Amino acid sequence: MAYRDHRFVEERRGFVQRMASKMRNPFVLIALGLIAFLSVTSDASKIFALFQSERDVRYAGRLPNSLLTVNYPYTLMRGVVQEQPVDASDVPVFWHPHKRDRRIIKNVVPSCYGIEVIELETLEAIEKAKEVDLAARPGGKFAIASPYLRQIAELFSPAHLGRASCYFRHPLDYDLFDNRPTYELKDNWLVRFLLDDGTTVLDFRELGFAKQIVREVCVASPMDKIAGTIKKYADYMGWELEGSEDCVEDAVEAEEVEPKSLDHHSEEWAEFYKDNKYDCQLYEMSQQAWRAQVQTIIPLHLQQKRAKGNEEEEEE
Numbered sequence: 509m510a511y512r513d514h515r516f517v518e519e520r521r522g523f524v525q526r527m528a529s530k531m532r533n534p535f536v537l538i539a540l541g542l543i544a545f546l547s548v549t550s551d552a553s554k555i556f557a558l559f560q561s562e563r564d565v566r567y568a569g570r571l572p573n574s575l576l577t578v579n580y581p582y583t584l585m586r587g588v589v590q591e592q593p594v595d596a597s598d599v600p601v602f603w604h605p606h607k608r609d610r611r612i613i614k615n616v617v618p619s620c621y622g623i624e625v626i627e628l629e630t631l632e633a634i635e636k637a638k639e640v641d642l643a644a645r646p647g648g649k650f651a652i653a654s655p656y657l658r659q660i661a662e663l664f665s666p667a668h669l670g671r672a673s674c675y676f677r678h679p680l681d682y683d684l685f686d687n688r689p690t691y692e693l694k695d696n697w698l699v700r701f702l703l704d705d706g707t708t709v710l711d712f713r714e715l716g717f718a719k720q721i722v723r724e725v726c727v728a729s730p731m732d733k734i735a736g737t738i739k740k741y742a743d744y745m746g747w748e749l750e751g752s753e754d755c756v757e758d759a760v761e762a763e764e765v766e767p768k769s770l771d772h773h774s775e776e777w778a779e780f781y782k783d784n785k786y787d788c789q790l791y792e793m794s795q796q797a798w799r800a801q802v803q804t805i806i807p808l809h810l811q812q813k814r815a816k817g818n819e820e821e822e823e824e
Contacts, residue, residue, distance in 0.1 A: 581661035585670045585725040589804045593811030594671060599643050600651035600745055601660060601672040605698065606683040608763045609675040613653050616738055620755035621747045628654040643668040655685040658704055673741040674726035676794035679784040680768040681731060696786040715786045719793045727805055728797035731767065735760040746808030
């Protein structure tokens, strides 16, 4: 007992000595003096505001702090599989980097489901949406549609996270939007676009991050699965069909085109693949995600039923 008491005394003495040493640091003294002054002249919230930067707020999101800056701004998008059920505060997003897909969304969503589509087709429009805090807009059913996924993600906050439905085409069938950014390096445009990186020599690390985006934050739709994906996403969000039974299929068929193909043993394909290898693999990822999401992207009423069942099990 005497040994333990002696050890405790020594630990306390060491602690006091360390604190005394820190108190001699002029920066510590200045900080303590400032806090003491503000505690008399201001309310507590102003004191704490001194230790909060714009970065702290900007990088708030759904991942642990250690991952927020690495994955920003996609941390402000919901994980479409892991984060169910859909919350009433979530904002639906249609990401369509291709012109045909834009026309499909623009025609289908309002006429078939009665959902207002707010199109943000330019970076200027996105900046204006940030200024008015579009994601927090009260009342009414609306969805955001844009070719810019990364920039759209920056509209959101932990109070209003985005839920994305994303539309992919094989690089041979690209129908990319006008005024899209160009990059110093011309290969694998879509991977570079998702990462906002036009100068890095791409490798599997960059491809892996792009695949993670598709897998985690997208209800994914390859080119030949558009009608089914729109219906699945609508059920997932809890939207009711207001148009005819064939409403979605009719709009998709109006924009349908035959997929292009090249002989994979030809020199033309070899040259094409050299410049689009990672974009091709990203398209394959969208197909894999679509197949997996047949089981995991379920209607809202089933999401809520499962969540209620889990809560009841925890209470027991």
